[in-house]
Amino acid sequence: MDAGRFERIVLPHLDAAFNLARWLVRNQQDAQDIVQEACLRAFKFFGGFQGGDARSWLLKIVRNTSYSFLEKNRPASLAEEFDEKVHVSEMPEPDAEAVLVRSVETRMLREALDELPVRFREIIVLRELEGLSYKEIAELTEIPIGTVMSSLARGRERLRESLLRARGKEGLRGVR
């Protein structure tokens, strides 16, 4: 077991690992523990790594470790609704053109993302933050590529609705 080779090839993707874990479990400390555990597992299985995309390989292990953690500690967060049907948004906005504000604060976007059901959030994080392609996301999450696109559409729609609600609460409805 060559720790040096593992460090060279896998550890550069530590940020990606932590980013995914944190967005899945929504807690910094838990994410750290998960990443540590995932790395130990990855090291154990490193003999079977044939080369190729080390980032996706590590992320798959992080993902599995995170979901195991959620099943054990926060099963409720996994039971959230995951409806894939997509429709053009039917938010009852008085002026169809003034639907979304231009500047969305980081805090609001962070909260809206945290509120999404975990499977939507995961796909959005992999796409928007990690920049994975649909194909990479499909392989990582083991869902069909068409479902990746639908889930992204649905997840983004829910994000928008959540942001509009938050913005509305702060008294800025109808701002272009």
Added chain:
Amino acid sequence: MACDDNARLIHGYIDGELDLVRSLEIEEHVKTCPDCAQELWNQQTLRKAFRSANLYERAPEGLEAKIRASLPRESKVVPLERRRALQWLAVAAAIAVVLFTTFRVLPSLIGRPESSAVMAEEIVTSHIRSLQPGHLVDVQSTDQHTVKPWFNGKVDFSPPVKDFAEEGFPLVGGRLDYLDHRNVAALVYQRAKHIINVYVWPEESKAARAPRSISSQGYNMIFWQAGGMYFCAVSDLNTRELQQFVDLLQK
């Protein structure tokens, strides 16, 4: 709604995942369909929000070291492994001494007494960390016209990037880094075998200050301020040549 299919495809379109034919079809469609045009605009706005929000969560300081330490190593130590372990010991000792000396040595650096000492220590740590394999650059290019635009959308300022290969300080690339709770740009240069990191971040007060130079554990740092940005060049290169380099940057 009639356009449910297109609603899905719009996402494929903005993610650059549609083939050419479908992309053109979508572009034509939104010209005549106000609902889909609205949806396209909505999604592009959301994308811009993501870019400027920068929600990427990097691994906290120390996690990597913790993980390295926890990896099981062979009991029969190969010379390379031992050397690496000793290097890490040396780095840890260096950091400990830096921590110890900077709090006594740098009280009034840059007019921000409490934070500047911490900042210098952070910079040395960050510099050392960048020297580890795979950590030096996020974008590797000697072309300033590749490195400078790379920072667009990743930091909310535009760092000045120039190449000084002719003067013996070639540009190696750029890197996104994190100092004092904010995103900073790191421009990476080289002088012979020495790596120079130039950290750049925007600074509130616009008054230009004279450069200050400090040394810590064999690493030299020069701080200066210009054009609304703070700079720090750090390297194990000697002060004379580092100052030469900084003079080039300040032209």
